[in-house]
């Protein structure tokens with residue numbers, strides 16, 4: 019049992035905060051009230067904002083190792099070099115790349131991520147997820163069409179075998195869940211898209227894919243099928259409330275309506291979209307049409323960012339400039355997308371809110387920062403002027419994994435040392 023006194027509880031409707039005490043028992047919020055007392059470990063969190071654990075719903079963690087050397091390249095060159103670097107990694111290098119990404123997410127108050135990863139060295143990858151200590155939904159980015167000479171294609175049967183291998187070994191184990199993860203229609207035959215959806219439906223899993231990210235790739239799908247990419251996925255019957263679609267840029271108005279009707283979730287990754295000059299998805303229009311949207315940092319090779327609060331700021335600003343309307347994606351809506359919508363997209367019914375009965379995934383955020391000063395504007399200032407670095411403590415299932423900005427179970431200095439050793443070798447290979 020843990021009693022946290024004097025936190026500031028956020029209200030995303032009014033964008034205000036109110037002081038409260040939180041009692042945590044068996045990994046859940048047992049009581050929340052202005053004044054609580056209990057005979058147990060007590061923590062005074064005066065001046066700290068309590069923020070629900072955030073969900074990053076589109077990531078490729080291993081790319082934490084390729085942040086930097088792939089900056090400012092055109093997308094064709096970028097994809098070739100990124101994949102060549104990735105295939106050159108050893109099991110040990112995969113482990114540290116994934117651990118580096120996961121620790122950054124946790125450090126910024128993200129307690130659940132949705133990972134598209136790859137099969138070589140999968141044991142090392144999963145070990146990194148488990149050691150990091152956050153919730154990971156993951157699957158192998160399956161592809162059976164070679165978009166370039168660095169793509170490794172896998173048959174439909176083999177993709178299913180890999181998905182089954184993951185499911186049997188790790189689904190529901192600790193904080194892990196597995197998913198069915200075709201890379202996207204430009205890289206997958208209809209047979210593969212459909213087979214993995216069936217696999218996911220039979221087991222109640224998340225189905226996670228890229229949608230209409232590149233203009234050229236979206237055009238290619240139209241040439242093959244006569245349909246837009248979202249129309250094609252609807253035609254294949256793979257869109258439903260358990261489908262997560264990263265990017266979703268090159269869509270028609272009627273395709274946006276399709277996403278709303280099918281309840282599929284869009285993972286908005288604005289840093290990648292801007293940095294790779296993919297284009298700007300019409301998120302404000304999607305939200306208006308009733309599409310469910312969460313945020314994703316994507317891989318750092320493209321976004322250079324694991325700070326999900328910063329991602330939401332980028333997302334809000336991008337929509338304001340795209341629509342020439344400063345009222346779209348207001349702060350309260352961004353916080354909901356970061357927490358409730360993101361967690362629901364991953365199938366968590368009891369995460370994304372600080373409420374009695376919910377699992378105690380949350381962070382304590384410093385409000386005494388020079389850049390966010392003004393205790394009447396904590397929420398808007400954190401989103402628009404602050405950063406994830408203000409997160410002081412992070413709790414997953416009631417357990418404190420970050421305390422005063424430091425990991426309770428990781429020696430970050432050692433992780434950085436290992437990563438620097440790997441990066442020196444990797445950059446020489448690249």
Ligand SMILES: [Zn+2]
Pocket residue numbers: 076077078134228264316317
């Ligand atoms: Zn991606």
